Each structure stands twice: as structure tokens, then as C-alpha cells.
Amino acid sequence: MRIESREINGIVILDLQGKLMGGPDAETFKTTFHKLLEKGQKRVVVNLHGVDWINSTGMGILISGYTTMRRGGGDLRLLHVSDRIQSILYVTKLNLIFKCFDSEDEAVASFLDG
């Protein structure tokens, strides 16, 4: 899993590339989110466009990121969720937690609109 970070209007976009399936990915994510909070960057959009697939361990990584950001007073939202990832969100009811967007503009605007 490769993570690249960029910023639009103060909102951090994390572009993920590869498969999100646990192992070293978990530590990479944990470090990434804690560093963001240390820098006061609390509003994060995770872009899943480059994610081929995800398993339940990978879903746990996203939940961990979500709870880390929420506890730090921020939020984490998902962008470009594929049908396959949507199926997992739906069956585990995580679709009720994660706000998902199909366009980057909408995801960024969702933070700016409050």
C-alpha cells in the first residue's frame, strides 16, 4: 500500500494505491494519522480510487483512522469507494459511519460547509 498526501483548502487528501489488507499497512496508517493530528491537520479525505481491493483487516485500519481523527476533534471521509468496498461497508453497517463521496470537490466542500 502506497500513501501520498496533498492538501486542498486545508483539507488533507490521502491518495492510496494498492491493496489495503493489514500487516505493515496498519502501522503506516497509524503513524500517518498521528502525524497529521500533531500538525493540527484534523480533516482528512481518504481517496480509495487506486485501491484494488480491501479485506476486513484493511477495513479495521480505516476504522482506526476514523476513530483517531474523531478523538482528535477531526473527521475522516472516504472518496471514490468502489462497488466492492461499498459491499463490505454495507454488510458491516459501516456505511452508517463513513461519509462517502464520488467527487473530490464534494468531499472537500463537505468539510468547508461544516
Place this chain on the structure above:
Amino acid sequence: MAGTVALEFPSEYKFLNIVDLVCGEVVQNLCDNREISNEIAISVIEAVTNAIEHGNCECSDQNVRIAFICKEDRLCVEVEDCGKGFDYQCYLQNIPDPANVYHLRGRGIFIMKNMMDSLKFEMVPGHGMKVRLEKALKPKAGGEVRKD
């Protein structure tokens, strides 16, 4: 297309990608329903992840075996590890319960149970745990329509 496609590989996560590719090819030849294809692929990845992580404890000298058994109207997938087995019943907890929804682990079996028509666990003497997943390749009449 009837027949069996089988793979055997060391317990390393990098092989999940090969499993996913083979699964995609097998299912594509049997089924043109995207939701069913996705549910099979997701469940197969969960079963193999469990076999690597919990069954073989990530020991790369222990193999995972997977067989895609293609039938006329359904696909059966068997995933076998070399482990001692585990109490899978405790993982059938009600994950969508709001009290559990933030848990980081323990969703794999729940996902398989909900996405496949049949999920069975069996200890194979002298080998390990065998998980057998089965799913019809056509949508059920009057099946639930997803409202996302």
C-alpha cells in the same frame, strides 16, 4: 463451465493478489452479475486471510490450499490451512450492532456468512481447518434490492 481450479501457496499475504486474480477469472467465466462476483471475491479473500493469519499463524513454510469447484449453477470454494482450528462461533457475533461497529477486528467470518449462501468449517485430520463456501451464480428470485 464445470471443473476445479486449485492453487497451493505459502502463507504470505502477497499471494492474496494471485488468489484474487484467479478468483476473478473463474467467476467471470461463470457469472455476469457484478454483485454476486464481488461477494464471492470478498469472501474468498476473507477465507484466505483467515487461513494465513489464524490458521497457519503467518508461517510461510505452511501452505494454504484453495479449490474453486465450478458447478452448473453455483460455485463452491474450499480453503484449507495447516492449523489446529479455532472457535469460529465466537466470530459470528453481531458486528453491525452499534456496540460492535467500531471494533477493529473480527469481521471476516461475519462478512463471509452474510455474502455467501453457505459457510461450513471442518477439521481435516492430519491437515488443518477447511472452510467451504458456496454461492449460487444467479440472483435469487425476490432477493433483496440493495438501497445504498
